[in-house]
Amino acid sequence: xxxxxxxxxxxxxxxxxxxxxxxxxxxxxxxxxxxxxxxxxxxxxxxxxxxxxxxxxxxxxxxxxxxxxxxxxxxxxxxxxxxxxxxxxxxxxxxxxxxxxxxxxxxxxxxxxxxxxxxxxxxxxxxxxxxxxxxxxxxxxxxxxxxxxxxxxxxxxxxxxxxxxxxxxxxxxxxxxxxxxxxxxxxxxxxxxxxxxxxxxxxxxxxxxxxxxxxxxxxxxxxxxxxxxxxxxxxxxxxxxxxxxxxxxxxxxxxxxxxxxxxxxxxxxxxxxxxxxxxxxxxxxxxxxxxxxxxxxxxxxxxxxxxxxxxxxxxxxxxxxxxxxxxxxxxxxxxxxxxxxxxxxx
Amino acid sequence: xxxxxxxxxxxxxxxxxxxxxxxxxxxxxxxxxxxxxxxxxxxxxxxxxxxxxxxxxxxxxxxxxxxxxxxxxxxxxxxxxxxxxxxxxxxxxxxxxxxxxxxxxxxxxxxxxxxxxxxxxxxxxxxxxxxxxxxxxxxxxxxxxxxxxxxxxxxxxxxxxxxxxxxxxxxxxxxxxxxxxxxxxxxxxxxxxxxxxxxxxxxxxxxxxxxxxxxxxxxxxxxxxxxxxxxxxxxxxxxxxxxxxxxxxxxxxxxxxxxxxxxxxxxxxxxxxxxxxxxxxxxxxxxxxxxxxxxxxxxxxxxxxxxxxxxxxxxxxxxxxxxxxxxxxxxxxxxxxxxxxxxxxxxxxxxxxxxxxxxxxxxxxxxxxxxxxxxxxxxxxxxxxxxxxxxxxxxxxxxxxxxxxxxxxxxxxxxxxxxxxxxxxxxxxxxxxxxxxxxxxxxxxxxxxxxxxxxxxxxxxxxxxxxxxxxxxxxxxxxxxxxxxxxxxxxxxxxxxxxxxxxxxxxxxxxxxxxxxxxxxxxxxxxxxxxxxxxxxxxxxxxxxxxxxxxxxxxxxxxxxxxxxxxxxxxxxxxxxxxxxxxxxxxxxxxxxxxxxxxxxxxxxxxxxxxxxxxxxxxxxxxxxxxxxxxxxxxxxxxxxxxx
Numbered sequence: 001x002x003x004x005x006x007x008x009x010x011x012x013x014x015x016x017x018x019x020x021x022x023x024x025x026x027x028x029x030x031x032x033x034x035x036x037x038x039x040x041x042x043x044x045x046x047x048x049x050x051x052x053x054x055x056x057x058x059x060x061x062x063x064x065x066x067x068x069x070x071x072x073x074x075x076x077x078x079x080x081x082x083x084x085x086x087x088x089x090x091x092x093x094x095x096x097x098x099x100x101x102x103x104x105x106x107x108x109x110x111x112x113x114x115x116x117x118x119x120x121x122x123x124x125x126x127x128x129x130x131x132x133x134x135x136x137x138x139x140x141x142x143x144x145x146x147x148x149x150x151x152x153x154x155x156x157x158x159x160x161x162x163x164x165x166x167x168x169x170x171x172x173x174x175x176x177x178x179x180x181x182x183x184x185x186x187x188x189x190x191x192x193x194x195x196x197x198x199x200x201x202x203x204x205x206x207x208x209x210x211x212x213x214x215x216x217x218x219x220x221x222x223x224x225x226x227x228x229x230x231x232x233x234x235x236x237x238x239x240x241x242x243x244x245x246x247x248x249x250x251x252x253x254x255x256x257x258x259x260x261x262x263x264x265x266x267x268x269x270x271x272x273x274x275x276x277x278x279x280x281x282x283x284x285x286x287x288x289x290x291x292x293x294x295x296x297x298x299x300x301x302x303x304x305x306x307x308x309x310x311x312x313x314x315x316x317x318x319x320x321x322x323x324x325x326x327x328x329x330x331x332x333x334x335x336x337x338x339x340x341x342x343x344x345x346x
Numbered sequence: 347x348x349x350x351x352x353x354x355x356x357x358x359x360x361x362x363x364x365x366x367x368x369x370x371x372x373x374x375x376x377x378x379x380x381x382x383x384x385x386x387x388x389x390x391x392x393x394x395x396x397x398x399x400x401x402x403x404x405x406x407x408x409x410x411x412x413x414x415x416x417x418x419x420x421x422x423x424x425x426x427x428x429x430x431x432x433x434x435x436x437x438x439x440x441x442x443x444x445x446x447x448x449x450x451x452x453x454x455x456x457x458x459x460x461x462x463x464x465x466x467x468x469x470x471x472x473x474x475x476x477x478x479x480x481x482x483x484x485x486x487x488x489x490x491x492x493x494x495x496x497x498x499x500x501x502x503x504x505x506x507x508x509x510x511x512x513x514x515x516x517x518x519x520x521x522x523x524x525x526x527x528x529x530x531x532x533x534x535x536x537x538x539x540x541x542x543x544x545x546x547x548x549x550x551x552x553x554x555x556x557x558x559x560x561x562x563x564x565x566x567x568x569x570x571x572x573x574x575x576x577x578x579x580x581x582x583x584x585x586x587x588x589x590x591x592x593x594x595x596x597x598x599x600x601x602x603x604x605x606x607x608x609x610x611x612x613x614x615x616x617x618x619x620x621x622x623x624x625x626x627x628x629x630x631x632x633x634x635x636x637x638x639x640x641x642x643x644x645x646x647x648x649x650x651x652x653x654x655x656x657x658x659x660x661x662x663x664x665x666x667x668x669x670x671x672x673x674x675x676x677x678x679x680x681x682x683x684x685x686x687x688x689x690x691x692x693x694x695x696x697x698x699x700x701x702x703x704x705x706x707x708x709x710x711x712x713x714x715x716x717x718x719x720x721x722x723x724x725x726x727x728x729x730x731x732x733x734x735x736x737x738x739x740x741x742x743x744x745x746x747x748x749x750x751x752x753x754x755x756x757x758x759x760x761x762x763x764x765x766x767x768x769x770x771x772x773x774x775x776x777x778x779x780x781x782x783x784x785x786x787x788x789x790x791x792x793x794x795x796x797x798x799x800x801x802x803x804x805x806x807x808x809x810x811x812x813x814x815x816x817x818x819x820x821x822x823x824x825x826x827x828x829x830x831x832x833x834x835x836x837x838x839x840x841x842x843x844x845x846x847x848x849x850x851x852x853x854x855x856x857x858x859x860x861x862x863x864x865x866x867x868x869x870x871x872x873x874x875x876x877x878x879x880x881x882x883x884x885x886x887x888x889x890x891x892x893x894x895x896x897x898x899x900x901x902x903x904x905x906x907x908x909x910x911x912x913x914x915x916x917x918x919x920x921x922x923x924x925x926x927x928x929x930x931x932x933x934x935x936x937x938x939x940x941x942x943x944x945x946x947x948x949x950x951x952x953x954x955x956x957x958x959x960x961x962x963x964x965x966x967x968x969x970x971x972x973x974x975x976x977x978x979x980x981x982x983x984x985x986x987x988x989x990x
Contacts, residue, residue: 054515065539072492120499121537125492136499 289345353645465518493538658975667727676970698735705747707736748917786903797967808864825849
């Protein structure tokens with residue numbers, strides 16, 4: 001990946017970007033804001049988000065606008081680094097695949113719940129002309145047939161056609177599984193194609209850990225909030241086909257756990273809490289993401305591989321966005337800062 | 347090489363005479379007040395009536411944008427007249443400010459409208475026509491670029507967005523929709539985060555025409571604001587000149603008032619004590635005698651003063667500029683010796699040795715003269731003296747701007763075979779380095795002598811005899827250095843048992859037990875503060891430090907030789923480069939090279955010489971615990987100041 005010397009410019013640039021990231025102190029300040037508008041004003045004046053919030057002079061910044069600006073911020077960071085990617089296979093393309101998957105899932109969700117006409121409101125304008133399918137066309141789709149016609153000339157067509165052929169048997173979870181599996185598989189292929197052998201393990205670790213946390217998160221949520229709703233087989237079908245720390249066999253064992261307590265026994269018995277934290281203590285899966293946050297930060301600071309640094313930066317930016325959205329929701333619903341803090345991943 | 351002799355003086359009189367007395371003392375600028383004594387008898391000067399009024403007056407001048415210009419001379423006023431004048435103008439300014447406030451609000455509105463209309467300059471349509479449409483709703487504002495990109499989604503809908511400007515983030519323009527669906531269209535644009543902006547009522551015509559009108563109106567507003575805030579009438583200008591003079595008077599009185607804190611007041615009488623230079627005490631007494639009711643006691647010798655006198659250095663023309671260096675380190679106590687002359691001579695010599703070049707020394711002299719004459723910098727005067735010594739040593743080295751052979755005919759005419767000292771010759775290196783050490787030893791011994799004199803003058807008997815910087819240290823150091831020099835250079839062994847005992851052992855033991863011996867001399871009692879064991883251990887470590895310090899201080903002077911060689915080496919490089927570039931460019935290389943070497947070497951040598959003074963010499967004898975002589979004097983009164 002990024003074989004040309006000029007790609008190395010990505011490393012100091014990424015480190016320069018992350019040097020302004022939100023600190024623990026700043027997260028605390030955000031948690032103590034009284035409303036979304038104050039959070040928006042705070043972020044507007046923060047150097048990490050300056051590029052995305054420049055020109056914003058609204059007296060009232062709404063939640064949706066704020067979330068859109070945060071998404072745009074990640075894209076702007078990606079854009080500022082993408083220009084240094086001269087690789088033949090374009091490793092940086094993984095980010096756009098992730099965005100496309102996200103949009104497709106969002107559109108599918110709205111289609112399934114009868115709210116397809118509202119997709120245009122949250123459609124990210126900065127992604128128009130960047131995706132492999134027409135986003136405006138996707139916003140026009142009112143049924144699965146029209147949906148499929150938008151993605152006809154993309155790999156997503158082959159993935160989703162079998163799942164969208166019958167409206168009655170529509171399974172959102174299956175679609176999500178198909179698309180996310182595609183994303184991780186494609187990304188790992190891009191890594192194999194663009195990275196020298198000695199750089200691959202570090203960058204693969206980021207993605208496989210992310211996928212693994214997704215799987216653990218999924219199992220945790222099912223056992224916490226939907227106990228007995230899914231059979232082990234059904235859970236297995238929802239799991240992503242990647243693993244890093246946790247072998248497939250163990251993951252299936254956890255999927256087959258009767259309840260949260262048995263899950264914790266298997267989980268801690270195998271020592272995974274050392275890598276991913278103890279969700280029983282924190283009452284959430286945020287602890288696993290927290291570990292990944294620190295791992296990404298470490299890689300970003302010390303890695304000499306431009307592509308790996310890029311991947312780490314974007315992962316951190318996503319985690320940061322998730323943190324801020326959690327804070328926004330917490331402030332909106334007047335949660336105590338100590339409760340909000342449990343949900344944050346840093 | 348002296349410290350100004352001081353006399354202690356007591357002044358007393360009626361309380362009302364105190365300001366007059368302070369006026370005289372500040373005019374003479376040679377009275378250092380005694381600030382010891384009980385504070386409860388000192389007047390409270392925190393409620394200075396002149397300061398507050400001065401700030402008000404200065405604020406008035408600042409609000410009216412009066413330039414400070416030249417400070418007017420001091421005139422006398424009555425406090426009430428000043429107060430009245432300030433109040434009058436304060437009221438006028440407040441009235442003008444109230445009138446200005448409305449104008450500024452209006453100006454802000456017009457500026458906002460101008461900013462908006464700038465984005466519509468390309469539109470050549472009358473805005474009145476647009477906003478008066480009956481069946482079409484028009485909205486003006488800005489649409490974020492992300493929202494703009496979503497507009498194709500609504501391509502079949504009955505509205506239109508026309509952009510006239512894009513500023514990188516927003517598209518500025520209008521959208522039009524039929525009135526019957528305007529609410530729906532408004533909702534669509536709200537979802538696209540369109541920010542609606544309201545065009546003020548005073549905007550008419552095309553944007554270009556409106557902008558022109560707005561700019562004209564803004565100019566009129568500015569003129570009105572200017573008229574209200576800047577005095578134009580002749581009477582006002584005259585009054586303000588008087589106000590400036592009043593400020594000068596207020597500043598003067600405020601300073602005098604603040605100085606009353608130095609006096610003590612008991613009943614209706616004030617008492618003011620302090621030090622004056624002995625040579626001026628008669629003049630002060632005569633001047634103060636003219637103050638009504640004021641009496642001055644006979645000045646007493648500073649030795650009998652209740653507090654230690656302050657120090658004012660008094661040196662001859664050669665040494666005076668070096669007072670700056672001494673003051674940087676500190677001031678000697680009143681009874682101590684003034685090291686300024688010692689610094690003047692040693693610093694100049696050290697500088698001259700390390701920066702020896704006849705031509706460069708001359709340049710340093712000239713630069714120093716210019717700095718001293720036009721910029722009044724004491725450093726300029728120092729450079730003049732250093733430049734002379736550089737020239738002297740430059741002559742000895744036979745170097746003129748790096749040319750080593752220019753002075754050879756002069757030496758031949760003097761009957762010499764060549765230069766007195768060929769710096770770059772290998773056989774001279776040892777001489778230079780050893781000479782540096784020898785010079786260092788000499789200077790350290792001089793510093794030790796100074797230390798002994800200082801201790802003797804201050805009555806520190808114990809330190810005089812037993813301190814490493816006293817007699818014991820002097821004898822010890824001189825014996826070691828003398829014995830080593832005799833052995834190495836004259837091949838004579840002075841280290842006989844008698845020599846060792848008298849020169850080394852006894853002084854060593856005196857230094858080792860300096861603390862208890864000093865105590866014995868002071869109190870006639872032998873007392874070991876830390877016990878026998880503690881004294882022995884402490885003594886061991888202290889003597890280790892003393893010996894190490896003697897060695898390191900001595901070796902430190904090697905840098906003198908190092909810089910002599912470095913200077914010559916650098917000029918040699920310059921000359922080599924000049925030869926390499928050929929005859930045409932050689933003068934340029936020589937000039938630039940000399941400038942570079944003078945600048946860099948001059949700075950380094952100046953700092954190194956100062957370092958040797960402070961660290962190797964001052965540390966041996968200079969306690970720098972003197973109080974500076976700070977006479978009462980007024981700073982130049984100001985007519986304007988910072989606005990509060």
